[in-house]
Amino acid sequence: MKTKSRLLALALLTSAALPVASAAEPDGDPRHRLGMTPAERVEFLAEMRQMLTSIQGIIAGIGTEDRERIAAAARYSGNRMARATPDSLRRRLPREFQEIGGPTHMLFEEIAIRAETDDMADLAVLTGQTMQQCLACHAMFRAD
Numbered sequence: 001m002k003t004k005s006r007l008l009a010l011a012l013l014t015s016a017a018l019p020v021a022s023a024a025e026p027d028g029d030p031r032h033r034l035g036m037t038p039a040e041r042v043e044f045l046a047e048m049r050q051m052l053t054s055i056q057g058i059i060a061g062i063g064t065e066d067r068e069r070i071a072a073a074a075r076y077s078g079n080r081m082a083r084a085t086p087d088s089l090r091r092r093l094p095r096e097f098q099e100i101g102g103p104t105h106m107l108f109e110e111i112a113i114r115a116e117t118d119d120m121a122d123l124a125v126l127t128g129q130t131m132q133q134c135l136a137c138h139a140m141f142r143a144d
């Protein structure tokens with residue numbers, strides 16, 4: 001019995017020292033690589049920072065009940081940005097990525113439209129839901 005539990009402890013120690021992700025990624029990062037060129041990555045990350053700017057504008061607009069500001073900030077990351085993805089890159093992006101990315105831009109369009117009429121509290125809820133998309137994609141992918 002004593003030997004058995006010692007063996008078990010040893011097995012647990014060994015498996016803890018060898019995380020599963022290390023087999024696939026030398027840096028231990030389990031996120032999926034999108035296979036972007038350096039130039040595509042630069043442009044992609046600039047759009048990401050723009051999405052953060054949109055979120056900032058929306059939240060600031062909700063705080064001051066400034067409907068124009070909310071709509072303008074949201075529209076910037078809406079369909080306009082979805083259309084801006086070059087075809088050469090779009091073709092290579094995995095389906096899972098596109099299934100999160102497309103609806104994210106649609107949610108920004110929805111915020112822009114609902115900014116005209118909805119309560120600020122409802123707009124805050126919708127912004128929180130939109131940010132779930134950011135979290136879901138960031139957990140899965142890396143831009144290199």
Ligand code: HEC
Pocket residue numbers: 045046048049051052055097098100101102104130131133134135137138141142143144
């Ligand atoms: C469909 C996927 C996807 C969605 C949706 C998404 N992102 Fe990203 N984002 C990425 C990836 C991939 C990276 C790069 C991560 C890495 O390589 O470590 C990134 C990086 C970023 C960065 C870092 C930019 C830099 O200069 O390094 C910011 C800021 C960011 N995202 C903001 C957002 C915000 C805000 C949202 C939601 C409104 C969002 N992202 C939604 C995929 C996504």
